[in-house]
Amino acid sequence: DWIMSDYIAEAVEKIRQQVGNEEVILGLSGGVDSSVAAALLHRAIGDQLTCVFVDHGLLRLNEAEMVMDMFARNMGVKVIHVDASAQFMGKLAGETDPEVKRKIIGKEFVEVFQSESGKLSNAKWLAQGTIYPDVVESGGAKSKKATTIKSHHNVGGLPDTLHLKLLEPLRELFKDEVRALGVALGLPHNMVYRHPFPGPGLGVRILGEVKKDYADLLRRADAIFIEELHKTVDENSGKTWYELTSQAFAVFLPVKSVGVMGDGRTYDYVVALRAVQTQDFMTAHWAHLPYDLLGRVSNRIINEVRGINRVVYDVSGKPPATIEWE
Numbered sequence: 464d465w466i467m468s469d470y471i472a473e474a475v476e477k478i479r480q481q482v483g484n485e486e487v488i489l490g491l492s493g494g495v496d497s498s499v500a501a502a503l504l505h506r507a508i509g510d511q512l513t514c515v516f517v518d519h520g521l522l523r524l525n526e527a528e529m530v531m532d533m534f535a536r537n538m539g540v541k542v543i544h545v546d547a548s549a550q551f552m553g554k555l556a557g558e559t560d561p562e563v564k565r566k567i568i569g570k571e572f573v574e575v576f577q578s579e580s581g582k583l584s585n586a587k588w589l590a591q592g593t594i595y596p597d598v599v600e601s602g603g604a605k606s607k608k609a610t611t612i613k614s615h616h617n618v619g620g621l622p623d624t625l626h627l628k629l630l631e632p633l634r635e636l637f638k639d640e641v642r643a644l645g646v647a648l649g650l651p652h653n654m655v656y657r658h659p660f661p662g663p664g665l666g667v668r669i670l671g672e673v674k675k676d677y678a679d680l681l682r683r684a685d686a687i688f689i690e691e692l693h694k695t696v697d698e699n700s701g702k703t704w705y706e707l708t709s710q711a712f713a714v715f716l717p718v719k720s721v722g723v724m725g726d727g728r729t730y731d732y733v734v735a736l737r738a739v740q741t742q743d744f745m746t747a748h749w750a751h752l753p754y755d756l757l758g759r760v761s762n763r764i765i766n767e768v769r770g771i772n773r774v775v776y777d778v779s780g781k782p783p784a785t786i787e788w789e
């Protein structure tokens with residue numbers, strides 16, 4: 464609509480004024496905020512923008528391909544794709560403590576990002592997808608976890624060492640405005656309306672030690688769950704169960720249980736499904752997903768993902784449970 468196109472024209476002009484002919488770096492995560500920031504900056508300054516996309520090996524199924532397809536191939540954005548998964552797995556080996564795992568992932572992320580952006584010697588700006596609620600949150604008192612979220616998400620510490628100026632084009636926008644902006648800039652609806660995904664990714668959805676094999680199983684189980692949530696429409700509201708939930712995902716439990724398959728006995732891992740409804744993610748209810756949906760997801764995971772023979776559903780609210788399992 465015309466209001467949004469006016470907004471875009473104004474934002475584009477402001478970015479051009481600010482940046483001039485200097486180069487900008489942006490850490491692209493595949494999440495809504497950094498994606499919309501990338502699309503807006505690309506509209507404003509085209510090739511003066513370079514995105515760095517770090518794959519820590521803890522992303523969802525086909526996430527890297529999806530990001531590269533959309534930004535590099537479809538939109539012509541310059542994106543440096545860093546596959547650092549082996550490096551992250553190496554650092555995480557043997558570690559089981561959730562907060563230590565978060566710290567390792569955050570620190571490694573900053574290092575990889577820093578070394579990649581250090582190669583772009585002409586860059587003068589570091590762009591971030593900071594939105595208005597982030598600005599408010601970092602102003603006030605925050606929990607330990609909120610600090611972790613910030614330091615990882617917004618790549619804290621980079622401006623000091625890289626001597627970059629900070630560019631935050633979404634700083635004044637609320638989440639729903641960021642989404643509307645993303646759609647107006649041509650990003651696909653389903654990418655702009657995605658559930659949030661934590662910075663440490665599957666690292667906090669694989670309980671205990673993170674291993675590549677576990678991540679590969681979990682990615683496939685999670686993709687099946689998400690696909691079925693998209694496909695299943697609630698008759699009362701006419702909405703899909705993906706739309707009716709605020710966050711949904713699979714969790715890998717490194718626990719083996721016995722099953723039967725054909726004439727044989729299996730002894731394989733367990734996956735838990737988590738789906739919540741919430742306004743602010745501070746408190747949440749477990750989603751009352753239809754039994755037939757849960758049944759389909761369970762059958763598909765057990766039949767299609769060899770190595771998992773049992774699926775359970777998490778019926779815990781927050782509080783006292785958290786949304787993530789770690």
Ligand code: XMP
Pocket residue numbers: 565608611612615616659660661662663710744781784785786787788789
């Ligand atoms: P919890 O598990 O604390 O999660 O109920 C609340 C929301 O925060 C997300 N979350 C994180 N996001 N880095 C992030 O970027 C983190 O370390 C992290 N831990 C939790 C979680 O996905 C949920 O949306």
